[in-house]
Every structure is written in structure tokens, then in C-alpha cells.
Amino acid sequence: MGDPLARRRELVSARAALLDRPDARLPGVPQHVAASWRRSIAGGVDPAMIANRFHPDLDTGSRLVRCARPVMEQLAEQVAGIGVCVALTDDRARLLVRLDTEAAIARAADGNAFAEGFGYAEGSVGTNGVGTVLESGRPVHIVGAEHFVEQLHDYACAGAPVHDPATGRVEAVLDLSCRAEHSSPLLLSLVRSAAARITDALLHDRDAAQQALFDAYARTESRTRRAVLAVGRRTVLANTAMQTLLGPGDHAALTDHARFLLLRGPGVDDRVDLPSGARARLRGAVVPVGGSVAGLVAVVTLLGEPPAGPVVPAAGPPPSRAGAAAPGAATTTGPAAGGGPARRSAAAAVAAALAAGTPLLVTGEAGSGRARLVRDGAPGPVVELAAGDDGADLADRLDAAGPDALVLARDLDRRSTPLPALPPGRRIAGTRSDTAAPDPARDAELTRFRASVPVPPLRSRPADLPGLVTALLAELAPGRAVRLSGAALRTLAAHPWPGNVAELRDALTAALGRRPVGTVEAADLPASCRSAPSATLRPVDRAERDTIVAALRDSDGNRAAAAAALGVARSTLYRKIAQYRITG
Template sequence: MPDSANRRLEIAAARAAFLSSGAEATNGVPDHIAASWRRSASAGVGNTALVPQYHDDLDVASRLVRCATPVITRLIDETADLALSVALTDNRARILSRTDTSRTIGLLLDNVSLNSGFGYAETDTGTNGIGTVLESGQAVHIRGPEHYADALQIFACAGAPIRDPITGRIEGVLDMSSLADHSSPLMHSLVRSAARHIERELLVDHSQCQQALFDTYLRTDARSRLAVMAVGDSMVTMNAQAQRLLDAADQMALQEHARFLMARHDEVDDQVEMPSGITVRMRGSRIMVGNDTAGMVLVIDDVSAPRAAKPRHPPSDGGVLPTPTGGPRSCIGNLGGRPAEASSPVDVNRTASWRAAAARIEAGLRERQPLLVMGEAGSGKFTLLTEVFHALQKGGRSISFDAADIAATAYDPAASLAESSVPTIYIFRNIDTLCTEGVERLSAFMLAALDTELPVSVAATVSESLDSGLPFNELLPYFQTSVIVPPVRHRTADLAAITTRVLRDMAPHREVRVSADAMRLIERYTWPRNICQLQEALASALKKRPVGVIEENDLPGYCHTTARRALSPLEQADRDAVIAALRDADGNRVHAARALGLARSSLYRRLKQYGITTV
């Protein structure tokens, strides 16, 4: 049934009044539309110019796309006699696909860039059937003048959220668009029904991954008399032998290590020391369902020496070093021989993947093999290199070079080799940022270092995601060993010790510590920028609490979240405003929503989106 012309005129008049004077919309405007207009105005969205942002980093082969495609195909077939367009977006309002039943509606939507790659977030394009769904967390039907932007007035769009049936998080939006004159309540019903079908497909997909993991676990357990553990993204299963062998801390450490490894390797055969002191050998395979990683099934064997004969700390002249505990540095320099600032090493060794990285670096240094150390920015690559080297070479020196400066200085690192009469390690940081000239200069140094009989070691650090087209790839043949350093999010067991160490370095002469509640927040947060971000958070807390016990409220707002992706600056500001309002309202969500000018549903959506669990 076509929309009432009178109703559309009333809403158009209310919109005109709102845009001209900010008058509160009351003339028949639904509450969720009025709330969206207010949010759009607060975000600075213009109604006269529609400029959606384009994104080229979309995952168009994601699990969501795979599960949604057959549902969208059926929906298009069932509505082939109508002039409609069906779009699928991710959870950031970025359009992953669009399918049209009519060339005319497709051309009109092209004119407003409602096409694959473009973003339709409410903060960019105002009220619409995609961004408003994500803001409100519910299905909406936006018709004609209910849109905020002038360019969208000719359309009607019905959108529904697609939620992960396991986690409840919104994975994307299904949107159906038509001309406003052809709008029908049937659109709203169809899009909600289709979204539910996609959610059922997601559930089946989840079940396939979990079933594949569980089936492999059962087969492995039946064939083995050893401890067996299956580790998935949200599922862990182990047999009785594993429960007897591993205490709670060991189980958590092994799960973290397995999740770190299964993102990088198909097969694993690793020997690691557990927090309890035992050493285990873990062998396993990654289980794949299509392009998705279901998890990893591990066979675990205790390979510890008899406890009475096993020294607590292996000697430094043999075996695997414990992660070194720092100590004096004979020389830590940087480019041009200027003295470097004292580094603040993170000497924690409970995490199996960290200990394994330390052991591989030690082995490479003992053999004087050029080392390539990989890991996320701020994960401690440089720190671990220098710590292990100085534990091996008590009188040695470490000299670091920022690779970005190599081509910009007259200093010749190869010339300094003649000065290396004491054991020396040259560390070139971030070589993936080298320009062509820098690669040539570093190549000359590598040739000289490999040819010398002097006690010289060479190491370089790079980010973990490598672009094969970058100039530094020409240097890779010089390196014999690569080591991956785990990010902070895979070192939960070490966070308390890391935090204590960072605080001691930042406030060396003060009595300051972190409360148990604040520590729980730190352990729950994912630290996308690793140690650097932890240092920033603690520096912020020290400004509020220079001495004494740092409490939850002293930590920055982002520590109160468990969001899995990096937030944009606008999202960070929005998140911090929500946390501040909740604090001012003593946790009362109704009062906080009123103070923010949000509907309660919008506040709840933000709590879920940002992972805000406590204030």
C-alpha cells in the first residue's frame, strides 16, 4: 500500500523546521527518526551534500557474505517483479554487495553512491536504512522525507541488523531500497525475514566449525593415550589426561599460545615451558572449514626432566634462557653514534609464545645468524632482542638504527664494523619502511657483516604484515632465522608483571600500584597498540593518581571496553562520552541516556558496540 501523502507532507514540514531552526520534530515524526535527525545534526552531517566515503579494505569473501549470498539470491528471485535493490553491509555500514531487480533503481542508487565499497554510516550520510539500523540496533523503514539528506528523499529503504547468533554482536545490515512512491510495509517484513534467515545460516556455519573441531578432537583422543586439547575461538575441550597434567594457569597459557600459533601455522610441533614449571611438547594441526579457521587440536606430552634434577633457572651458557631480566648496558646507541635513551625492557616469561621467541633469538645469536624479528608495533621486538643479547654477552654492546633514517644521514654503519672489538649487535628497526637508497646502504652493511670475523651479530625488526612489493624484500636473503614476537593480547598471564615493570620505570621513586579491579580491566582490554598503549594508559592514570593505588576510574575510557577492532577518533570520542555519562549517573543507564540525548536502545547499542562492561 502506498504511503499516505498527507503523512509524508507532515514529515517533510517537520524536517524543514528541524533543518532551519532545530525545532523539535513533533508532527507525526516517529521517535527513532527524530532521534536520528538529532544525531545527524550533532555529527555535523550536511543535508544538501551527500558524500559517502569510499573504502578499499572490505572483506568481500567473509563468512557474512558467504552466508548471506544464497538468501539474497532467493529474495531477489521472489521480488523480481518489483523495482528493488538489496544491499549487504558490514558492521561499519560499508556496502559489501548490491543486487538490483531493475536497471532504473540501480542507476538512481549509483547517483547517490549506494554501491559496493561506499560507507553509509549515519555520521556521514545522516538518517538512512543502513546507518540508522546500526545506531538504533533495530530494524527501520525510512521513507522519503524521513531521510536526513536531500539526495535520499526520492527513496524508501528498509534495513534490518544481522546478528551473530552466538555472540549477539551485529555483523552487518541487510537493506532493501525502492523509490519512495513504491514503498510498502512489505519491504520491512521481507528484509527482517531475510536477515533472520542469514542469521540461521551463520548459526549453521558456526556449528560446522565447532563440529569439525570437535570431530577431530574425538578422533585424536581415541587414537592417543596422551593429553589432548581442542582450542577454538570460543570453545576449549580437553580430556582427563590434559586436566591432570595442566593446572588452571597452564591451561590458560596453552590456549593463548595455541590461538597465537593457529593464526600463522597449519602444523605445530613446539616445546614450551608452562607457568607451573613443567615443559610440554605440543603437536597439532589447524582445522579449517572453507576459508575459516575452526581451531586447533593439540596432543600434549610432558617432556620435563625429573623435578628434583631440574634447575629452576637454566644456566646462561647453555639451554634455553629464561627471558632476561635486564641489567647494565655497555652501550645502546642509535644512528650516528648518539647515546640512546635507556630502554625499559619487559622481562616477563610466563607466556609460552614469548618464551619460545626468546629461545629462538638466543639460538640464532649463539650461531651468529642474522635475525629477522617480526611482530606488531609496540610488542617488544627490540626489547627482547637487546635483553637476550646482553644476557648472553655480559660485556657486549647493542647499537640500534632507525631504518627510516638510514638513507637520510651521512653515517655509514658498515664503517663502524672496524670498531667492533667487543661483542656487538647491530639492530635495524622497522626495515619495512626503508626506501630504495636505504635498502642499498643496508645491503652493503649486511655484506660486510657477513664477511667479517669480528664478534658481530645483526638483527632487524619488521611489522608482521609484509607487503611483498616493498623495497626491503631485497634484503630478506641475508637473514637466516625469523622469529615472531606475540602481541600483548596473547600475553594475558604476563600483564600484571608487565604493568608493574612499566609503572616502576615511569615512577621509579614513588609508591604506586594498580588495584585488583583496575588490573582486571587491563587484562580484559586487547591493547591494539601493545606496550606503547599500555604506557600511555598508565601515564594518564599517573596524572590523576601520582602516588598510591591506581583505581579503575583513573584509567582512560578505552580500558573499560572490550571492542575487537580499532575505533575511529569519532568513535573514541563517542565511547568516552558514554563512559563519562555513566560515571556521572553512577551507572544508571536511564539517566545516562537522558544526559546524552539518546534513546535507551541507542545507549545499549553503544555499550555492546564498544564492549563497555563496567564504569
């Protein structure tokens, strides 16, 4: 690292160059710091001062705080020789607890608004050991002038994520902050270890009955790919297969029945008629603890589908979509498809930014619905610029769309020409891949934006799938009586969707070619949807997989008949079905 003062001058100079020219190269700046600086500039962070908000309504007596406090106190004792703040934030970078080893560091933290109730998100405070952890999802060590805001250049911070042991999502951030001259790589090691201990404390923060039920559920879920349900007196656990197996009404009825079965004895094998008309089987065991019962863990199988009542899409033409619209056409659409919490959160953030007139960048994987979120959230017409559109006639298109039209620049990471200049006061939004490689020319366009919203991939939001399917069927088959069977929906839920919503659209288009009206069955779906291999398939493997799926479809799922038609032993067919993880 050399002389600390020289290092500080090097970083200050690099940051100044970046502020002056967004495409500036940053030699000597760690990659994660450079990425955070660029995000800070794109988010409009003031480099001269801290401008964070106070949140008066935080729950400082939560289970998270209760589990974290003993670990934080132990950590404070370990670093008591230097002036250090030990801080815990929630998953929105808002400080819940701060412990100080010296009065001087406490006064400094208060002066920097690094105090309970204040937010330290990267979008408001720039690069730091809390907000940058939440943006990157990994531990970080930010020293001195690596901070984006000058006010923090005298300090160092090491932060690590605390994960929810049940879901794996980031639940909190644990941070160690001190004067820059007291910094050491040891701080990062200490905070990572302490964050892991808090995660472990969250895992074991259950009474004996809850712990016994969780352990039994985890053992059962690890041994099967089928739907697993665990029900206790106050607890319900369900894996993804269980969540997509039944609708809310059937799920609630099955949970109530499972609680009734707790009184029956150690083994459970029961059939249940559900409100929708479906019939399910629960097969499992009661979980004992001490002299009482902790709950029930069962594998759930659907024995019969509910009566096929066709879903009739709403009348009228199908909604607009990016691929169907003429290049640059002004478009408007109805409500966003999909109702899962991740989608709703992203949609609300997009709509709020567009309503406020904030230049907005929406990031995510290709096909994840980035442009659709902008169209659905825009308060007026949308004029689109594709990656290859130089915008030569943009002024004419905007005049035709009206003064309230929003410019949507799609796929900024693939543009071959700079974005055209916009008339004063004209609003803009853009989409960009969240895995785009740094490109100075294309990244220069990011200075036009002041906020960004990430869109999670479809595989990360399984709750969106039923709503997306309904919306896409209404769009692809307007006015037709068409629906997906439960088996078909479960087949879609098991697929990893590397192509996101665009791939789902293609799969439904292919299925509607086989079954234009009525109930679409799993066998009508493309072969790619009926397997979920753990690795990318070679062309020869895809051909073999598709042949097996076709044989199973032609034999109505009879594996012996399919093996005979293919001229292979049944054991070979079973091995190939397992290899390709064919679901039908």
C-alpha cells in the first residue's frame, strides 16, 4: 500500500477524475470500490457531505437485535484497545444498535450521523461498510478515501451481511468502524466471524418444539424434491414445491387438517378432499419433543386435479409488448403481471420514481421484464429506443406522443451509438443488464440517470409465476377459453428459467400451438420445460432429452412403453430421466 498519505492522495485524485469524467479509468482503485463510486454518482450522492435521513419507527427490540446484542458485546470487548463503533443495521441500512468502545469515536459517529435510527444506504451516503455490503451482498472493508463522501475519509469500516438462516436472504449488516489509522485487515475477519455467529443465533432462537419441528422438516426436505409441509402449533413451513402445488384456499385447508392429524399418533397417511375439488395425500410423521408433540412433517401429493374451469381472458385486444410494438412506438399498458412480493416491490419503486420525474435505470437479467415494469409504471405514453436505434426521428416521435411521453432507452449495455439529446424537461428511463462488463463509452450514458431499481430474475420470484402465466395467456390467446392444469403449472414452477419471462412467453406460445383452447397439460409444454438439468446441456444431450420427452408424451407417461419405443432398457430410460431431471 505504501505511505498512507500518498495512498489517500491517489484515491482522492482518482475520485476527482471520475467525478469530472464518468468514463475515467481508475488504476489502483479496488474493483468493488470503483463499482460503488460509479453507483454513488449514478444515484446522485453528494460527495461533499452526508445527507441521510432519520427513521423514528425502527424496532430496536426485535428478535434480530436480541440475537445480535450478545455477539456485538463480545466483539466490542475483542476490539476494546482501539476506538471502535460496533453497529447493526436492518436490511435497509438503518442503524438499530451501536456500541462504542471510547467516547471519542462515539462523538465522531454522532457527528457523521452514524447513529441509531439513521440510514446509511449507499444511495444516500455513498461507499461505506453498510450500504455497500447490501449492494454487493458480500463483506467489504472500506478504508479512508475509499469512502465516496469526503466527510468519511478519516475513517475505516468493515461490514458483513447477516443472513436469515431459513431463507438465505440478507437480514442485516454488522459493521465495525474506527479511525483510518487504526484500521487493520483483522477487522474484516472479526466482523465476518461475528456476523456468522448472529446467523447461527437466529437459527437456534427457537423453543425446543420449534427446533425439533425445523430439524425434522429440514431432514425430510433434503431427501425429496416433492412438496413438503411442516405444521406446528404456531408454525408452518413449506418448500417451493409445496407453495406452488396448491392455491391459497387449498393450502389453508390442508394446514388445518394437518393440525387435526397431530392428535392421531406417530404415523400419518391420509387423503384430504380440498375446497377446489382436488384431492391430496399427506404421508409423514408426528414430531415428538419431550412428552408432547412439536408438530407434523409430511410429503404432499396431489391425487386429483380440481375440475377444469376455463379461465376466460378479459375482452379487448392484448396488451402491448416490446417485441410486438413498432420500433419507437408510443405504448401504454395495464397493470403489471405477477403478484409476488419481489415484483410488487420493484414495480412500486419504478412507479414512484417515474411519477416523481426521476431519471430511472432499471437493471436485471435479459428477459426479466425490465422494460415492461417501466411501461406499466409510466404515468403517460412511452417512446422506446432499442439498442440499435440511433434516434434520428426521435423528435418527431415525441411530438406525436405528446408532452407527457417518457423516453425508454432499452439495453443500454448493448447500444452501438450514444443516446440522442433530449428536449429540455423530457423524462427518461433506461434498462441495463446487471452483469454488464465495464465499458467506458456505454457507461458514460449512466450519468443521465439519478436512481436505479433492480428486477430479480424469474427463478428468484416463484410467487410471480401463476400471475405471469395468467397475464401471458390473456395476451397470447385473447378471448379464448384457455388455462393451465395444475400439473402444467408445477412443471413450469420446477424450471429454472434462464431466459426469464421471455422464455416463459416462448414456452406458452409453443404450448398454445399444441393446445389452442381448453386446458393446457404438462405434455403440451416444450421439452425444455419438462427437465431441469443441473448443468448446461450439449446439443446432443438436448436432442436425447427431447426424444425421451416425446416418447413419454406419446405413451401417456408409461415408462415401460416409452423404453420399448426407444429401444432401450427400462433401467437406461430411468437413468436418463434422472440425469435430465425430466418431470413428466
